[in-house]
């Protein structure tokens with residue numbers, strides 16, 4: 001089969017499987033297989049496709065997340081290894097990092113804690129974009145911790161980012177900034193999520209209530225920056241104010257939804 005034929009076949013099969021973006025996914029799977037960019041696929045239309053392409057296509061048709069099938073995913077300036085040990089980093093989380101960097105820009109060597117690090121996305125992006133930051137990344141999941149450590153090594157950031165298994169209690173240690181994208185999906189929402197999430201991503205990375213308030217109460221930090229779910233930002237902002245945070249601010253994501261809540265602990 002040629003690349004051109006594979007592209008048409010893959011787009012049709014992915015659409016039949018219910019994938020939202022069958023054309024883009026078909027192009028990205030072929031690009032990965034051929035080692036070219038997405039647009040490069042179209043210059044190879046007459047070349048043969050390796051048999052292994054059918055395996056990747058089958059995985060995506062089973063609604064495995066594209067990031068797991070490709071084994072890597074872009075986050076800000078980084079390409080992270082991604083697999084079922086941790087949540088796929090989302091575009092809205094890039095805004096969370098943006099806010100942290102803005103708050104830290106005048107600090108030459110801030111101590112930063114990323115609580116619930118998953119792939120290590122937030123911790124590694126902050127270390128990458130703030131050369132003076134000393135970052136600690138914690139996760140309750142042993143699988144996530146091992147993946148985050150692999151990412152730190154791949155990106156040569158292992159000396160700047162300390163990664164360990166741990167719990168929210170670490171936030172009490174005293175930090176310049178604590179950042180977290182905690183589990184925030186209500187248990188009753190689980191069955192309504194797309195198969196890519198429900199059947200493949202770790203449930204404990206997504207489902208949880210009350211994390212924002214627990215972190216806000218435990219944290220001993222100058223700045224706290226939290227990602228929130230749809231329709232949660234207002235309540236989380238009110239919680240931060242009620243437990244004594246000042247300069248509470250909500251930042252929208254790229255879709256305009258209130259997404260990131262930050263606050264400062266008065267000294």
Ligand SMILES: C[S@@+](CC[C@H](N)C(=O)[O-])C[C@H]1O[C@@H](n2cnc3c(N)ncnc32)[C@H](O)[C@@H]1O
Nearest residue numbers: 089116117118139140141167168181182183205
């Ligand atoms: C929504 S995911 C975020 C992952 C990553 N920070 C990101 O933004 O892509 C939440 C993470 O918190 C971790 N987690 C859940 N409960 C935790 C706890 N009590 N203490 C520390 N980490 C926890 C999960 O294992 C998961 O990796």
